[in-house]
Amino acid sequence: xxxxxxxxxxxxxxxxxxxxxxxxxxxxxxxxxxxxxxxxxxxxxxxxxxxxxxxxxxxxxxxxxxxxxxxxxxxxxxxxxxxxxxxxxxxxxx
Amino acid sequence: xxxxxxxxxxxxxxxxxxxxxxxxxxxxxxxxxxxxxxxxxxxxxxxxxxxxxxxxxxxxxxxxxxxxxxxxxxxxxxxxxxxxxxxxxxxxxx
Numbered sequence: 323x324x325x326x327x328x329x330x331x332x333x334x335x336x337x338x339x340x341x342x343x344x345x346x347x348x349x350x351x352x353x354x355x356x357x358x359x360x361x362x363x364x365x366x367x368x369x370x371x372x373x374x375x376x377x378x379x380x381x382x383x384x385x386x387x388x389x390x391x392x393x394x395x396x397x398x399x400x401x402x403x404x405x406x407x408x409x410x411x412x413x414x415x416x
Numbered sequence: 417x418x419x420x421x422x423x424x425x426x427x428x429x430x431x432x433x434x435x436x437x438x439x440x441x442x443x444x445x446x447x448x449x450x451x452x453x454x455x456x457x458x459x460x461x462x463x464x465x466x467x468x469x470x471x472x473x474x475x476x477x478x479x480x481x482x483x484x485x486x487x488x489x490x491x492x493x494x495x496x497x498x499x500x501x502x503x504x505x506x507x508x509x510x
Contacts, residue, residue, distance in 0.1 A: 334474050341467025348460035361455035366442035373435025380428050380482075388474075 332388070339392030346399035353406040364407050371400045426482070433486030440493035447500040458501050465494045 353359050374397045381389025447453050468491045475483025 338470035345464035370439035376432035
């Protein structure tokens, strides 16, 4: 029973992480396709990415595999959004 | 030493959570102020908020206070972004 509960918990962490991490892929795709990013908050993504780096450290210290893997993937996608924001921001910003 | 290490770990989780959660406040503020949301991906926030609900369940099952508190705050802010997206999306969407 304990092993089954642990497995379900790990599975829940995997699905939760997959959804929150890969969700940023939709923003990457939309910004890449439209090349329009003025409504996307740069402040949000700058603060968020700093937080993700700290979550990654927290996951490493707690040896929590779900936190480590998904925060690493999130960091890559968020870095892409910031890159697109600064690349296309000049031409479309108010 | 162990108590100190546990305290530092809790503090790291608090700062990480504060940054990733409150970062969405910048997007709420920008979308509210400009009333322009066409560059914000609805798919991203729909999938992300589903994931946050699952992280909340994961945190509750692991009795991880940092995960519980910050995912609850994130959920409120992300719900506000989705509300603004659907309210202003009609007028500013392509």
